[in-house]
Amino acid sequence: MPAITFKTPANNVSSALQTALTNNATTVQLAPGGGAAFPNAPFYCSCEFEVMQCTSKASDTLTVIRGQDNTTASAHVVGSIVEIRNNAALWIDAYNGVNQAIVQTDTLTANITNKSALPSDTVYTGSTQSLTNKTLDLINGNNTIIGNVSPDPSQLVYQNLWNNGGFEEWAFPTSTTLAAGAPASGGRAAPFTNFWGMFGYNDSAITCTRDTANTDPSYPSNVDLQVNVNTVQANDTVGIYNANNIDFTSQDSGILGQFDILKLLNNPISVTVRAKLTSGNPQMRIRLTQHTYNGVDTSYNSAWFTLTSSYATYRWENQIVIQSTNASGLELAIDFKGVGVCVLDNVMGIIGAVGTTYRPIINTIPRPLNNLLANGGFEVWQRGAGPFTNNKTTNVVGPDRWVGQLGSPGNGVLSVTRENSNIDANSQFSAALNYTSADVNDGTPGMYYALTDMEAQYNSRIMTFSARVKAGISGVRIWGLTTGNVRVFSLAHPGDNQWHTLTVTWQYVLGQKYVGIQFTPGTGGLVYIDNCTLVAGNIPGVYVAPNQADDLARCMRYYEILGNGTGSGNPFQLSGYGGANQTWRTLFALKAWMVNTPTITKNGTWTVVNANQPTIGAGDMFFATADMQVISANTYGYAVATAAGQNITVEYNP
Numbered sequence: 299m300p301a302i303t304f305k306t307p308a309n310n311v312s313s314a315l316q317t318a319l320t321n322n323a324t325t326v327q328l329a330p331g332g333g334a335a336f337p338n339a340p341f342y343c344s345c346e347f348e349v350m351q352c353t354s355k356a357s358d359t360l361t362v363i364r365g366q367d368n369t370t371a372s373a374h375v376v377g378s379i380v381e382i383r384n385n386a387a388l389w390i391d392a393y394n395g396v397n398q399a400i401v402q403t404d405t406l407t408a409n410i411t412n413k414s415a416l417p418s419d420t421v422y423t424g425s426t427q428s429l430t431n432k433t434l435d436l437i438n439g440n441n442t443i444i445g446n447v448s449p450d451p452s453q454l455v456y457q458n459l460w461n462n463g464g465f466e467e468w469a470f471p472t473s474t475t476l477a478a479g480a481p482a483s484g485g486r487a488a489p490f491t492n493f494w495g496m497f498g499y500n501d502s503a504i505t506c507t508r509d510t511a512n513t514d515p516s517y518p519s520n521v522d523l524q525v526n527v528n529t530v531q532a533n534d535t536v537g538i539y540n541a542n543n544i545d546f547t548s549q550d551s552g553i554l555g556q557f558d559i560l561k562l563l564n565n566p567i568s569v570t571v572r573a574k575l576t577s578g579n580p581q582m583r584i585r586l587t588q589h590t591y592n593g594v595d596t597s598y599n600s601a602w603f604t605l606t607s608s609y610a611t612y613r614w615e616n617q618i619v620i621q622s623t624n625a626s627g628l629e630l631a632i633d634f635k636g637v638g639v640c641v642l643d644n645v646m647g648i649i650g651a652v653g654t655t656y657r658p659i660i661n662t663i664p665r666p667l668n669n670l671l672a673n674g675g676f677e678v679w680q681r682g683a684g685p686f687t688n689n690k691t692t693n694v695v696g697p698d699r700w701v702g703q704l705g706s707p708g709n710g711v712l713s714v715t716r717e718n719s720n721i722d723a724n725s726q727f728s729a730a731l732n733y734t735s736a737d738v739n740d741g742t743p744g745m746y747y748a749l750t751d752m753e754a755q756y757n758s759r760i761m762t763f764s765a766r767v768k769a770g771i772s773g774v775r776i777w778g779l780t781t782g783n784v785r786v787f788s789l790a791h792p793g794d795n796q797w798h799t800l801t802v803t804w805q806y807v808l809g810q811k812y813v814g815i816q817f818t819p820g821t822g823g824l825v826y827i828d829n830c831t832l833v834a835g836n837i838p839g840v841y842v843a844p845n846q847a848d849d850l851a852r853c854m855r856y857y858e859i860l861g862n863g864t865g866s867g868n869p870f871q872l873s874g875y876g877g878a879n880q881t882w883r884t885l886f887a888l889k890a891w892m893v894n895t896p897t898i899t900k901n902g903t904w905t906v907v908n909a910n911q912p913t914i915g916a917g918d919m920f921f922a923t924a925d926m927q928v929i930s931a932n933t934y935g936y937a938v939a940t941a942a943g944q945n946i947t948v949e950y951n952p
Contacts, residue, residue, distance in 0.1 A: 302395045305351070306341040307388060312381035312616070314601060316358070319345070319374040326350070326360040328380060333358035336382070342366065344383045345374050346611055351387075375610050377603050383652065456654050459567070459647035460493070460540045460630055464658055465523045467492040468508050470840065471723060477794050478503040481531070486789040487539075488799045489764075489838055491523075496538045497631075502529040504536035504634070514572045514609055514643035517656045522643040527580040527634040537585075537633040540645075561649055562628065568615035570646045570653035571632060575605035578638015584614040589627035596621075599633075605640055616651040667831070667839040670756075671747060672852035673698045674830040675843055676716075676729045680857055683716035685732075690740070695951055697729050698853035701748070705741020708819065710734070712743055720826045722766040722797055724843065728828035731815070736822030742785075745827070746814030748951075749806075750893055756834060757808040762801060764838040765815060765830040770795040773818030774825050778802050779810040787816075797828075801838045854890035860922065861945035870945070872912055872926040873936035881927045883915050892919040892950050900924065902944035908935035914946070922948050 313332025326343075336343070339354045339361075349367035352360045360380075365371035367387040461467075474490040476498040487497040490506040498504050509524040527536055569584050584600040600614035620628060630647060634640070644656035672678075678698040686694040688702035689711055695701050696714035704710050710733060717730040733743050749756075765776050772793035777785040786804035815827055831839035861870030874882030898917045908929050915923035924946060928935035939945055 302391060302398060303340065304391055304395065305388060306337040306339070307384075308335075308337045308341070308382050310616075311335045311337075312379055313358075315345070315374055315376055315378045315380060318376050319378075321371045321373050322364070324362055324364065326352075326362055326380060328358040328360065330358060332380075333360070336360070341382060342385055342387055343380055344385060345378050345380045346372065346613070348372050348374075349383075349385050349387065375604065375606055375612075377601050377612070379613050379615060381615075456648040456650060456657065458657050459628075459649070460645055462491070462493040463645035463647070463656065464517075464519055464643060465491060465494070465508070465521050466519070466658070468521065473505060473507040474799075475505040475796075476503060476536070476798075477792055477796065478528070478530070479792050483792070484789075486792065488801070489840075490538075492840075493540055493837075494523075494538055495838075496536070498536040499534045500531060502531070502534045502536050504528070506538065509641060512574070512576065512641040512643075514656075516572065516609065516611075517644050519643055522641045524576070524639060524641050525580075525634065526639050527578070528637050529635045535633045535635050537631050538642075539629055539631040562620040563623065563625070564618060564621060565649050566616045566651045567619050567628075568613070568617070568648050568650055568653040569630065570614075570656070571612045571642060572609055572644040572656065573603075573605055573612055573640055573642045574609045575607050576639040576641055578636065580605065580634050580636040580638040580640050582612065582640065583633045584612065585631040585633055586614075586617055586619045587629040587631065588619050588621065588625050589629065590622060590624045591626045592624065602635070609643075611653075613653045615653050667833040667835070667837070669839055669841070669844070670749070670832040670834075671699075671830055672855075673700070673849060674832070674841065675725060675849075676700070676727050676828060677725075677843075677846065678850055678853045679716050679727070680853065680859055685713040685715045688712040688714070695857070696745075697727075698857060699747055700729065700745050701951070702731075702745050703814075704743050705819075708737030708740030708743075710737045710740040710743055710819075710822070712745075714745060717826060720768060722768075722828035725828050728826045731817075731825045731827065733817050733822040733825070736817075736820050738820035740819040742816055743819060744814055744816035746812045747830075749811040749813065749832075754808070756806050759806050759834050760803060761806045761832060761834060762803045762838050763813045763830070763832050764799055764801045764841075766797050766828045766841070767791050767800050767815065768795065768797045768826040768828075769793055769823065771817075771821055771823035771825070773821050774815065776800045776802055776815050777813065778804040778806070779812045780804050781807045781810065783810065785816070791825075799838070851890050854888075855893050856950050858888055858890065858892075858948045859945050860886055860948065861939040862942065871936055871938040872909075872924055873934065874909075874926060874928050875934045876928055876931070878929065878931040879927055880931075881925050883923050883925050886922045886924070886946070888920060888922065888948060892948065894950050895919060896948045896950040898922045899947050899949070900945075901947060902939070902941065904937045904944050905940050906935075906937045908933050909937050912937045917948070922946060 313328040316327045316329045339352050341352050343350050349369045350362040351366045352362050354361045367385050468491045470491045478501045481501045485499050487495055489495045496504050496506050505526040507524040509522050513519040513522045581602045583602045587595050587597040589595050598617050603612045646656040676697045680698055686696035688694050688704050690704050690706040693701050693703050702712050702714045704712050713732045715730045717728045721728045763778050769791045774791040775787045777787045780786050788800040788802035829841035831841050833839035872884050898914045900912055900914050910927045912924045912926045915925045926937050
C-alpha cells in the first residue's frame with residue numbers, strides 16, 4: 299500500500315494576487331514578499347471558493363494544480379486573497395492515513411497473535427496486547443493537533459452584520475446625488491437608502507441609484523446599487539457607508555446591543571462585496587472604522603481593487619477592528635476613486651476570519667422611528683401664510699412651533715413665508731426663509747424649534763435631527779443645542795439650489811432644548827426647509843407625513859384659535875340677558891390640553907349689540923373664559939366675531 303503524503307498545514311498565512319488568474323493558469327503570482335509566509339510545498343491553498351494544491355514554491359511564485367477538493371477552477375481578479383485554510387482535503391488525507399494505519403495495525407496485531415510478526419527465531423516471553431479503544435491523534439512537531447473539525451467557514455451560514463446589504467429595502471428617492479463642491483469645501487454626507495449613506499469631499503461627486511438591471515446572479519436579488527463616481531483631486535474619495543453603526547452607547551440602533559460588544563472585541567471581522575464595472579475606471583476598497591467614546595477613530599483599509607466587467611467577489615478578511623473596550627461603534631465604508639459607473643450588490647460582513655456567501659438579515663426591517671417634532675413637514679400654519687418678519691429685537695412664530703430669529707446686534711431682516719411651489723417630494727407646503735439686509739453682525743439668522751415637551755424623557759440621549767433643505771447660497775446648516783448653549787452643526791448645504799438632506803447628531807442635555815436652521819451671518823438669500831425629523835439614536839429618521847389631525851392636535855397644545863371671523867351662519871358669539879351692566883362669562887373647553895398655563899388674548903374689535911367689547915377672564919391649560927357686559931337691563935346683548943382677526947387666541951410658546 300503506497301504511503302500517503304500529507305500536505306503541509308499552516309496558520310494565519312495569506313497574500314494577494316499580484317496578477318489576475320485565469321481559470322486554466324497553473325502559476326500563481328503573489329504580491330511581492332507574499333511567498334515568504336507560505337510553507338514548503340506541498341500544501342493546499344484557497345482563493346475565493348477554489349482550492350488549489352501547490353506542488354512547488356519559488357519566492358513569490360506558486361506552481362499549482364487547479365480545482366482541487368471538489369471545487370471548480372475559476373478566474374480571480376488582482377488583489378484576491380490567496381490563503382491556507384482548514385479545507386476538507388486535509389481531513390480526507392488524514393482520514394485515509396488513519397484508515398491505512400488501522401489496517402496495518404490490524405495486520406500487525408494478527409501477526410503478533412500468530413507469532414509471525416517477527417523473525418521465526420524470536421522468542422516470545424509474554425502475552426500479546428490488542429490495540430482496542432485507543433485514540434490516535436495527528437499532531438505536528440509542536441504537539442498540537444492539526445486542523446479543526448469545523449467545515450470550511452466559507453460554506454457556513456453566518457449572521458450578516460450589515461442591515462440591507464442587498465439594497466432591497468429602499469424607502470428613499472430612487473436616486474440621490476452629492477454634487478461637487480468647491481475644491482477646498484471639505485466633506486459632506488447624506489443618506490440615500492435604508493441604513494446606507496454616501497459621502498464626498500471637495501469637488502468630487504457621487505450619485506447612488508436604485509437599479510434592477512444589473513443584479514447579482516450568484517444570489518437571488520431584485521435590486522442592486524448603481525454608483526456614479528467622479529473624483530477630481532488625487533487624494534479625494536467618495537463612497538458609501540452603512541449607517542447601521544453598532545452603537546455600544548445606546549440600544550436605539552444597530553443589530554448588536556451594548557451587551558454584545560464582546561462578540562467583536564479582539565475578534566476578526568470579514569467583509570465580502572459583490573461588484574462589477576459598468577463604465578469608466580473607478581477603483582474600490584473596503585474600510586472598517588472603530589469609533590470610541592473619546593472621539594478617536596481608527597480606520598483599517600483594504601487595498602484598492604480594480605473592478606472587472608463581470609460580477610466578482612471582493613474580500614477583506616480576518617481584520618481585528620474592535621480592539622478597545624472604549625469602542626462606541628463600528629462603521630463599514632466602501633470607498634471609490636476615479637471616474638465611471640459600477641454596481642454593487644450583496645454586501646456581507648461576519649464575525650470570523652473567512653468571508654462567506656451573502657445572507658440577508660431575516661426579519662429585521664427597521665422599525666419606524668418616532669418623529670419627535672410636531673409640524674416637521676410645515677403643513678400647519680394657524681397664524682396664516684405670512685410673511686412673518688423678524689429683526690434683531692423681534693422673534694416671530696410663523697409655521698406652528700417654529701420661531702424666526704436674527705440675533706443682535708446686526709440689522710438684517712428674516713422673512714418666513716408659507717411656500718407651495720418649492721417643496722420636497724410628497725409635500726404640500728415648505729417654509730421659505732428670505733434673509734435680506736444681511737449683516738455680518740447678525741447673531742444667529744435662521745429659525746428654531748423648542749423641544750419643551752420632551753426634555754426629561756430624553757436627557758443625555760443621543761439625538762439626530764434631519765431636514766430637507768434647498769438653497770442657492772452656501773453655508774446654510776442645521777443644528778442641535780448641547781452643553782454650554784453650544785450649537786452642534788451639520789455639514790453645510792452646497793448652495794446648488796437643489797434639495798439635500800442635512801443631518802446632525804449630538805447629545806441632548808436637559809435645558810438645551812432647541813434645534814434649528816441657520817444662515818451664515820452676512821450671507822443673505824432664499825432658503826427652503828421641509829420634512830424635518832428628530833429621532834432618538836444616531837440613525838437619521840426617514841420623514842413620513844403624519845396624520846394631519848394628529849399633527850394639528852400636537853400643534854394646538856401650544857396655540858389654538860377660538861373663532862376667527864367665521865361670519866354669518868356660523869358666528870363665534872358671546873351673549874347674555876339680564877340687568878344693566880351685568881357681566882356674562884362664557885367658558886370654552888380647549889380642543890387640546892396646553893403644555894403649560896397659556897396666554898389668552900382677545901383680538902380685534904368685535905361687533906357688539908347692547909354690550910361692551912369682550913374681555914378675557916380666567917383660564918388654564920384646559921379651558922379659557924371670556925366676559926361680556928350687557929349695557930341695558932332686560933335686553934338681550936351679544937358680541938360676535940364677524941371678520942378676520944376677530945378671535946381669541948390661546949398660546950404657550952416658550
